[in-house]
Amino acid sequence: MSHPVAEERPAAHGDALNGLRAAIADAPSPEAAAQRVVELLHDRFAHYDWVGMYWVDGSDLVLGPWIGPEATEHTRIPIGTGVCGAAAASGRTEIIPDVDADPRYLACFATTRSEIVVPIFDVGEVIGEIDVDGSDLEAFDEMDARFLEEVAALVAPLRPHS
Ligand code: SME
DSSP: OOOGEEEEEHHHHHHHHHHHHHHHHHHHHHHHHHHHHHHHHHHTTTTTOOOEEEEEETEEEEEEEEEEOOSSSOOOOETTTTHHHHHHHHHEEESSSOOOGGGTOOOOOOOEEEEEEEEEEETTTTEEEEEEEEEEEEOHHHHHHHHHHHHHHHGGOOOOOO
């Protein structure tokens, strides 16, 4: 797809954004809201096999809420390490169509074939990111990127204060 930004947002993305706004507004705390966000993303999109949020803590990313078949051992990732650390360092969304072909990839799950990592910003500074793993090659495209970037803007205020 050569001009993905010009394409209309899929209805499922619009519906999910409305659901996320409502879930965040109704949640009893920022932590509960962030947990609902990862759950809602996982439940609504079949190719989002594992969904997690990392928050910046000094020079590391620290795992926040997540949902998926397994826990990851990568609960603290130095910024600059792995695909997650690369996205945090550059502030750019990373779409990895084939994790085995990316030397930066830090393996978490045997079933993961592709990944997308979307930075979360607060006034221009990366404060966290959304990480989604898929079990199919090329599970994620530019539409997922634009959608998750909107989700990232919604969740920025949910960052825990340390
Ligand atoms: N694969 C990531 C590490 C996080 S796990 O996917 C949950 C990376 O390469 O940074």
